[in-house]
Amino acid sequence: AQTVTQSQPEMSVQEAETVTLSCTYDTSESDYYLFWYKQPPSRQMILVIRQEAYKQQNATENRFSVNFQKAAKSFSLKISDSQLGDAAMYFCAYRSAVNAGNMLTFGGGTRLMVKP
């Protein structure tokens, strides 16, 4: 079974600064997907960024980028130019590429606070 670990329960960043959230995972599979989701107080999980394991290039989406280290099984999220609206819970998630459907394995989450 796959596991996802987020070792930082809480992180804090000053507005306009950069912050990195950590995520490690354990799997014996070679093909899979990794995700970062944001969950604001509204409770709706929103996809931030997605990485396919077969792609060596790190995914980027505007101010959000990842550092994907497949051998180390590490998948960190970097948020640049942090904004007050970035404050939320962030979850790292894993999905197998083989017949997994919508079965995501989530980490325990990191609460991000943004200071004005």
Added chain:
Amino acid sequence: ETGVTQSPTHLIKTRGQQVTLRCSSQSGHNTVSWYQQALGQGPQFIFQYYREEENGRGNFPPRFSGLQFPNYSSELNVNALELDDSALYLCASSFTSGSLHTGELFFGEGSRLTVL
């Protein structure tokens, strides 16, 4: 385009009772999955429905059951409620193609269940 909607948003039950939670999938989506998110934790996969059949299940007992209807909406039923069932229940929908490739997951805002 209508997003994923869930009802009710909040409800309170007592131990031993039964509960039904409802989910309307996003327009064009044919696959629905359910997640349980206990307070302070990441979501855990309960099960998934595709073509009105369960085709994936997490580590949840049989008293957690579901249905998917021809319009792709879904219900989650939990029998013999226990205190530990208190959680946010998230529904997510996606489109699965004939080759069983599943697209991006879109989440609803969840139903918060409290069991007393």
